[in-house]
Amino acid sequence: MKAVMITYNEVLSERLIHLLDELELRGFTRWNGVQGRGTTTGEPHMGNHIWPSLNGAMYVVVEDEQLDAFFDALSELDAQGRGLRAFVSPVERAI
Amino acid sequence: MNIFRLAVSRPIATSMVFIAIMVFGIYSYIRLPVDLFPEVDSPIISVITSYEGAGALEVERNVTEHLESVLGTTPELLEITSTSMDNVSVVTLEFNGGANMDEATNNVRDRLGQAEFLLPDDVNDPILQKFDASAIPVVIYSVTADESYPELEQIIDDYIVNPLNRISGVGDVSVTGAPSREVQVVLDPERLRAYNLDVPQIAQALQAENISSPAGRVDLGTESYNLRVNTEFRSVDDIGGVIVANYQGRQVTLDQVASIREGFADEDAISRVNGRQGLTFAVQKQTEANTVEVSERVMAQMPAIAESLPDDVEMTLIIDTSDFIVDAINNLSSVLFYAVVFVVLVVLIFLRQWRATIVIAATIPVSLIVGFIYLTLVGSTLNMISLSSLSIALGMVVDDAIVVLENIMQHIERGSTPREAAIHGTGEVGVAVVATTLTVVAVFLPLTFLEGQTGVWFGQLGAIVVVTVVTSTVAALTLTPMMGSLMMKPVDEKGRGPLKALARGIDKGLRGIEAVYRGALGVAVRFRKTTMLAALAVFGLSVALVPRVGTEFMPISDDGFVTVSGELETSRSLEYTSEVVTRLEAQITEEVPELKRLNSTSGTSGSMFGGVGGGKNEFQLRMELIDQDDRERSVFEVADQVRGIMAGTPEIVTSTVTAGNSGGAGSAQPVAVEIRGFNLEQTTALARDLAEHMEGIEGTRDVNLSRGESRPEFEIIFDRERLSDFGLTSAQVAQVVRGNIAGQTATIFRRDGDEYDVVLRYAEGERSSLEQVREMTVNTPSGARVRLEDLGEIKEFMVPPNIERIDRERMLTVSAGIEGRPLNLVMEDVREWVDAQNLPPQIAITYGGDFQEQQESFQDLFLILALSLILVYLVMAGQFESLKEPFVIMFSIPFAFTGVILALLITNTPLSVIGLIGAIILVGIVVKNAIVLIDYIKLLQGRGQPIFEAIVDGSVSRLRPVLMTTLTTILAMIPLALEIGEGAELWKPMAISVIGGLSFSTVVTLIIVPVLYGMFERNAKTETGGMT
Secondary structure, three states: OEEEEEEEEHHHHHHHHHHHHHOOOOOOEEEEEEOEOOOOOOOOEOOOOOOOOOEEEEEEEEOHHHHHHHHHHHHHHHHOOOOEEEEEEEOOOOO | OOHHHHHHHOHHHHHHHHHHHHHHHHHHHHHOOEOOOOOOEEEEEEEEEEOOOOOHHHHHHHHHHHHHHHHOOOOOEEEEEEEEEOOEEEEEEEEOOOOOHHHHHHHHHHHHHHHHHHOOOOOOOOEEEEEEHHHOOOEEEEEEOOOOHHHHHHHHHHHHHHHHHOOOOEEEEEEEOOOOEEEEEEEOHHHHHHOOOOHHHHHHHHHHOOOEEEEEEEEEOOEEEEEEEEOOOOOHHHHHOOEEEEEOOEEEEHHHHEEEEEEEOOOOOEEEEOOEEEEEEEEEEOOOOOHHHHHHHHHHHHHHHHHHOOOOOEEEEEEEHHHHHHHHHHHHHHHHHHHHHHHHHHHHHHHOOHHHHHHHHOHHHHHHHHHHHHHHHOOOOEOHHHHHHHHHHHHHHHHHHHHHHHHHHHHHHOOOOHHHHHHHHHHHHHHHHHHHHHHHHHHHHHHHHOOHHHHHHHHHHHHHHHHHHHHHHHHHHHHHHHHHHHHOOOOOOOOOOHHHHHHHHHHHHHHHHHHHHHHHHHHHHHOHHHHHHHHHHHHHHHHHHHHHOOEOOOOOEEEEEEEEEEEEOOOOOHHHHHHHHHHHHHHHHHHOOOEEEEEEEEOOOOOOOOOOOOOOOEEEEEEEEOOHHHOOOOHHHHHHHHHHHHHOOOOEEEEEEEEEEOOOOOOOOOEEEEEEOOOHHHHHHHHHHHHHHHHHOOOEEEEEEOOOOOEEEEEEEEOHHHHHHOOOOHHHHHHHHHHHHOOEEEEEEEEOOEEEEEEEEEOHHHOOOHHHHHHOEEEOOOOOEEEHHHOEEEEEEEEOOEEEEEOOEEEEEEEEEEOOOOHHHHHHHHHHHHHHOOOOOOOEEEEEHHHHHHHHHHHHHHHHHHHHHHHHHHHHHHHHOOOHHHHHHOOHHHHHHHHHHHHHHHHOOOEOHHHHHHHHHHHHHHHHHHHHHHHHHHHHHHOOOOHHHHHHHHHHHHHHHHHHHHHHHHHHHHHHHOOOOOOOHHHHHHHHHHHHHHHHHHHHHHHHHHHHHHHHHOOOOOOOOOOO
16 A cells, blocks of 8 residues: 655645546545745745745555555646646554 | 634625625615705704884894893804894804704703893784704795786695695695785874874774674573574674774774784795796695606696686796706716716726626626615615715725736736636735725714714715625625636737727737836835935925915816896885896896896895895896806806896995805805994994905905994884873873774684674875874873873984894804805905004904815814824724835825825816815825835745835736726716716815825826835844745
């Protein structure tokens, strides 16, 4: 099992859910309206007057064989230029 | 969650809220009554007391002074003035602006009760009169007749008044000018002497024989009957049969000593319409009724009424108040319409998208309709002030939506999805939008604190603008992003067709302007000190121009009416006056081609709306001109011609020609110098000198003295010893003489439910020379007869026809109209002369009229201006969490005033109260631009841009919204500035001030404010958009 941590521009929320549905991935955990900024050039998303936009964050755990398709789909979504980052890490135990 | 996030994520809920507002607004609009002006509780109460047969001096001494001393202690009283003239005393009480008038009326009534025993016995009870806006007649008609004239009053009663009273909404129909019928008992002095009778005796006999009184009950068996004594006259002949004396055993009946006839009381006034003598009747509405509807219903009834009248009776409409209202409302509605068109065009040009235009235009109905809801909730009406206020607010209600949507579109152009752009775009400018609205509120809210006349006008303006602008901000933060997220899409500039080409052209032009602005700002930011010095020089120059701007109270508009009040030599009879007026009418009708209608009243100087008194030598002419579009000359030019006609008529001693009105405000003459002092001769002489000097001052018209020419009066001076020898008192003799000449009302004759006075009097031929007066006899208690000339002598005196007082001091006013020269300059000349006079200590001079009103109003308004400036600073300091930035932003205000001064000078408009209001409004509007600039510059700084780069980039990126909001505000005012029709023209000076001030200050703001910000913030650390 792999865990995928996704932070994304809030506007992608609905498209992300749609994407999960298409890949028949049921489980996810989501935080709406989180702040953050990119490591190099990424625009800050602070939800304030100066940087009004906000991010969302999503934690999805997938089976190893599902990962590639999922990750490709995420890259495709990122290519639209709305701002999306995904980090994959192994899941060692789960209940 | 932010309000705009919520709105964007729940578009249906948002729509429903606004639809609910619209529905409620439309409901309010339908129920709103229409009227000309907001309801005013006038702080003035007049006490009118008639004292038949007394001259001005006696009225002053016996009535006015007593009333003044009693009424002078009324609480909340501001000023007490009075006029004493022949037969009538008018005491006018002016209360403080905020006084409760119901309470004041009760207080006055209580005090009048105390005054009663101080007044002479034959004084009629004082009448209280309050000005009530709903008492202004809805329509006034005149009725003329030839052979039916004697029965005219009856005809009007039966055929006109009764049917009209049945119409719903009609409160009262009052007929004026009707000759009142009376039964005249014309006595023959010879015969009276023969039977040893005098007037009081006969009066007593008539009273005793004309009674109806209950005498108790009589029980007859089981029935009970009322018993009554009734000797009331059943016909005029009955009166003649009354036995008035027993003379040597013979009964003397009244018809033996007098002839009895039905006739008309002496007329006090003759009114004529288009040359024919007639009466007028006025229809008043019930307080809560709608003027326009009542007028329509009355008009609908009129043809049927006209049909029913005898052939020679003709009705002419003199005034239809609803005409003004309908015209004014229509005009203002078209002003509103033009404003909407202009605003929509500006948005379309700048944003080049139908969708964007629709999104922004959507805020217009929403905001305006809330204005209607407000009017309904406070129980006001749809009137000239509220409609003008709406059109003034119109330019501002789209501003917030423009700023928001413009930013949303920039985000879309940079590639965001509409939904994302809506949230981000609104978020970026949300603070600025709220701040700008708060500053506008800070300026308009204090207007609602104004009192008096200016309070009526501008209180509603303030309230409506606050309500609509706050609503527009709410809409801009919810409705605009919501609609934007659903409707907006990137501008497609690539398509073909002329429209697309035009859009590209416009965009190219705007980019060009932006490039020029960027260049200019770059230079200015580099040479900051030079730029600031240049700006200060411009401001200093404009301050130097201030003395050249004239001032006035209220602008005068061409409403097509010319009024003349004039006076012939004193002691002229009514017939003579009427004859002169007839000639004048003919001359005016011939020489003034623009004349539509002319009516006159001879024998009074009072107005149609219930004037009081006036000598028989006075007259009033009222001319109505044809529509403004159909004539070339203005009402002022016509008035000048009429002045020429008056000057060319030798019989006229003084005349005042007034043209146009100042929209119901201030009926006083512009220049009024009040001379206070007890000595009549001294003050009159000074007034004459002043009047003569005033005529020589440039720009004055119709110089007038309020105290009429003194006229001769005869006075009987009794020899008290002789009186006492004969066992008589002055009062007894006075009563006899008064009965002989003025007449004595003995009793009342009733017929068919009407009552007629029975008046005893000598035949006219027996009381028309001094000789005959001297020959009049008085019966002494011993039964002897003594002639008046044996009791004293008759002397001639000169007395003024009227005596005015202010604060219980005698006063007279020298007044003048002005034309072609501002009021302040004329007043300077007047003051110069007054100051040069060596006044005795018992004479004091004060200034009244428009000048005083203007001074008071200006004082109030300057206070409001100061208050607004402070409030605006407070709001911005709070908003920006900074003490320095608001200061920078407020630097745009002085340049707005520079613009106002220049605009007034260029258009040659004097600064009036209305213009000054424009200047105050500007405070709120001009800082909006600066706020938008500074806020965005700070935002860019916060995102890490170096200060000067942020200044230039931020300013350039805000150029379009600043230009758009400025243009919409200016263009919304243009219909007002161009004087399109009645009702709008009053606001012209304000529109000129705002347009001038706003255009000038915007140009300056775009350069000065960023430069100044640079100077102040160069070294300051700004907060970055860190983790908050």
